[in-house]
Amino acid sequence: MTPDEYCQQKTARSGSSFYYSFLFLPPPQRRAITALYAFCREVDDVVDECQDPQLASSKLAWWRQELTRLYAGQSQHPVTKALQAVAADYHLPEEQLQEIVDGMEMDLHQSRYLDFKALSLYCHRVAGVVGLLAAEIFGYHDRKTQRYAHDLGLAFQLTNIIRDVGEDARRGRIYLPIDELQRFGVTAADILNARHSDDFRRLIEFQIARAESYYAQAIDLLPISDRRAQRPGLVMAAIYRTLLDEIRRDGCQVLTQRTSLTPIRKLWIASRTWLRG
Secondary structure, three states: OOHHHHHHHHHHHHOOOHHHHHOOOOHHHHHHHHHHHHHHHHHHHHHHHOOOHHHHHHHHHHHHHHHHHHHOOOOOOHHHHHHHOOOOOOOOOHHHHHHHHHHHHHHHHOOOOOOHHHHHHHHHHHHHHHHHHHHHHHOOOOOHHHHHHHHHHHHHHHHHHHHOHHHHHOOOOOOOOHHHHHHOOOOHHHHHOOOOOHHHHHHHHHHHHHHHHHHHHHHHHOOHHHOOOOHHHHHHHHHHHHHHHHHHHOOOOOOOOOOOOOHHHHHHHHHHHHHHO
16 A cells, blocks of 8 residues: 555545545645645544553654654655655645644643633644645645635634534543633533533534634635635535534534534535535
């Protein structure tokens, strides 16, 4: 199996909505974004699948060293071999890839966030930086597109947090800011014990409204001149905004179910958004 084939399998197996935003890209860009996404999946899996924090920390340290090897032309892992082949062409800096690992490492030491400002740092590292790297791969002419890509990445992460409240709670993690739980009269125990209530529904509706504001803000920042090049992000935004609509329509039952869209529906949204340009 080639490094590119490994990345393709890693991406397809994840079942992520991101896969549908890559489908219409020219092969060189699809190869690069698939390698980037596969890297994100690898380091995220370290945190999600490794029960021993010390072992997870050691594995993330290995990935840090592997990134250094990547930029020295000495990659060992299939994902970094695939990235090595595209990093220079698309100007993907090592510091930003290392910052993604910084974000994953936060999960080993922190399972609560006092306020949205604290959560924003985590979202920046695990998603905003990914948005900046993706923008380099898709291409742009106006530097304002970097702000669009960063804010769009934050919107994606906020959507993931909303969708995965129950799943994260079963891992002992709560990403909803503590001060916002208090504002809506929801306790950490309510979330950890999957106790749905009207107060919890209002809390999630507040989170959805904020995520939607980040989508709107990001798209407003995207210059017209770069809209066509950045269509993959717009495809993903259309899919994720539909997901938020479904979560709200289901009564925000994210403690006990993981709302998702069918592959056919994702493909339909993707093709419609892509053709619209």
